[in-house]
Amino acid sequence: MVGLGALLIEVGDTAQLEVVAPLLSTDALQVHAGSPVRIERWGGPGVLQGRVRAVEPAAFTKVSALGVEEQRVNVLIDLTSPPAQWAALGDGYRVVARVITREAQDVTLVPVSALFPLPSGAAAGVAASLEAENAEPRMAVFVVDGGRVRRTPVVLQARGSTHAWVKSGLDAGAQVVVYPPAALVEGARVKVRTP
Structure with missing residues (x-):
């Protein structure tokens, strides 16, 4: 028996992964499409490279670990490192993204x-x-x-x-x-x- 509207299967192309980074809205103001990104502490060796594809136009409220309400904005990042370097990454994995806003x-x-x-x-x-x-x-x-x-x-x-x-x-x-x-x-x- 399956309930009406229950999710049965989710299909995705793992060769087309993106990183979704929820930044504080004040930090997201410094980020623009095309900004370079370093993906660190992702579980594999080295640092992966990425590029900001888009900054979503709407913020959302998230409660921090300290119980503080924060306005966050999702930043969508495309991985630019060769796929062989990040082949072990999957959907929902945790990474640390550093967006370079000024060099x-x-x-x-x-x-x-x-x-x-x-x-x-x-x-x-x-x-x-x-x-x-x-x-x-x-x-x-x-x-x-x-x-x-x-x-x-x-x-x-x-x-x-x-x-x-x-x-x-x-x-x-x-x-x-x-x-x-x-x-x-x-x-x-x-x-x-x-x-």
Whole structure:
């Protein structure tokens, strides 16, 4: 006995798999058709390549693991790696998709954990030097200089989940303090530790 409308069989072409990535709607605004994608942690060796085919026009509400309602948007991704590399993938498998929204060569990156908001009024001294760039520093880092820290205002070009792209204010190769405690002040002596 089969109930009316019961699904009996689902037919699909496993050689034409696509990845459906439910991104936060705020992140999906940065994604466009044609954006390159890296498929990681899919269960096989290496990283697979893909390309965004479409960003769906409607969002939906999903409750996160922490119980927070989030607006998500499905992003449809075509696999561009040779099919022999991902032949073991199947319908409903879990993958991690990294959509590349911006690429640049020779940029200065800093861990997001090193950034902190610049206190109001602290940017006055550096605003003149950055005036030509029409950018006002709103963030800062503590740079280690001769065993002491120096608060350094920075202008960010872009920010990701783990690193930020520094447009100006920080020299490449500078050592910065990650997770600076609130008690850390300008000129404090520090000791560099390697994790």
